Amino acid sequence: MSSLPKPFSVREGPCESSGARRGSPSSTPHQLPSSSRLAAAGLGSLSDHRRSYAARRNLAAAAVGGRKITHPGKAILAGGIAGGIEICITFPTEYVKTQLQLDERANPPRYRGIGDCVKLTVQDHGLRGLYRGLSSLLYGSIPKSAVRFGTFEMLSNPMRDATGRLDNTRSLLCGLGAGIAEAIVIVCPMETLKVKLIHDQCSLRPRYRGFFHGVSEIIREQGVRGTYQGLTATVLKQGTNQAIRFYVMNLLRNWYKGDDPRKEMHPIVTAMFGATAGAASVFGNTPLDVVKTRMQGLEAHRYKNTVDCAFQILKQEGPQAFYKGTVPRLGRVCLDVAIVFVIYEEVVKLLNNVWKTQ
Structure with missing residues (x-):
């Protein structure tokens, strides 16, 4: 019996020579090497490597549990829903803004201000008059917001870091691309039809009986090109518009979340940030909006091109004319952007629960 080999234990077996004893330094597979060995190899101290390892671990955890990248399909659907709801709420402010911008100083002004515009419109056409041209915007707002958010997500997704964070410069470029798209x-033909319908209502003898009649008449007389009046001004306006909005919104979102990309934003916070982004876009590009509106009106033939339109406005009406309608536009846009971002974020959350994507 004594000649039989004695069974080895974990403490006595072959692993003992390789340092697998319980409590030995190498018994833990991921044990970090000692500080002396790291220092000798010129790799820094043990505390440095522990901090580096912890940073990589936290980054990986943030990438898994942080803000997920929004699928473009979800962005398109959520953006369309948000745009449709928003325009039904805010259209009267858009109507007043457009009327004031069309009330050129070269002719005797019809309206003395916002209140007077609302009062005369209701007297002449009733409350429904404040919603004249809504159909053209409603038909366009759903695809407009869908294209905007879908394009933004498609452009921004490859630019985000491992945590889903988008830096501010890239958000500006993605917003510019979304606005141009x-x-x-959508926007140029939609806005052209809207402005023509609203401007037609100001005439003593309106020509258009409704949206579809107006569209058919415009296309019959001017062709499809007639719905693309002011394209250059519209591209400039929408591009800068969305660039400013997405930049400010992303800036505020990154500031709010700080180093925690998983931090949730309450809808009230989203609304406040959205309103701020909307206000920034109003003060940043209202002059372009005024030029765009003039280029799409019934008297657009007076101008050779976008530059000539801007020059004539400056020459005949002064620089202040570029900010006509700023106050009603400010109220409308702040409410618009706040509503759209809130509804968009909430719809995306809902879609994430029922539509699983990678």
Whole structure:
């Protein structure tokens, strides 16, 4: 019996020579090397490596549990829903803004201000008059917001870091791209029709009986090109518009979340940030909006091009004319952007629960 080999234990077996004893330094597979060995190898101290390891671990955890990248399909659907709801709420302010911008100083002004515009419109056409041209915006707002948010997500997704964070400069560029896309595909024809319908209502003998009649008449007389009046001004306006809005919104979002990309934003906070982004865009590009509106009106033939329109406004009406309608536009846009961002974020959250994507 004594000649039989004695069974080895974990403490006595072959692993003992390789340092696998319980409590030995190498018994833990991921044990970090000692400070002396790291220092000898010129790799820094043990505390430095522990901090580096912890940073990589936290980054990986943030990438898994942080803000997920929004699928473009979800962005398109959520943006369309948000745009439709928003325009039904805020259209009267858009109507007043457009009327004041069309009330050129070269002719005797019809309106003395916002209140007077609302009062005369209701007297002449009733409350429904404040919603004249709504159909053209409603038909366009749903695809407009869909294109805007879908394009923004498609452009921004490859630019985000491992935590889903988008830096401010890239958000500006992505917003610019989203604004240009929506201007060409949706906004220019939609805005042209809206302005013509509203401007037609100011005439003593309105020509258009409604949205579809107005569209058919415009296309019959001017062709499809007639719905693309002021394209250059619209691209400039929408591009800068969305660039400013997404930049400010992303700036505020990054500031609010700080180093925690998983931090949730309450809808009230989202609304406040959205209103701020809307206000910034109003003061930043209202002159372009005024030029765009003039280029899409019934008297657009007076101007050779976008530059000539801006020059004539400056020459005949002064620089202050570029900010006509700023107050009603400010109220409308702040409410618009706040509502859109809140509804968009909430719809995306809902879609994440029922539509699973990578």
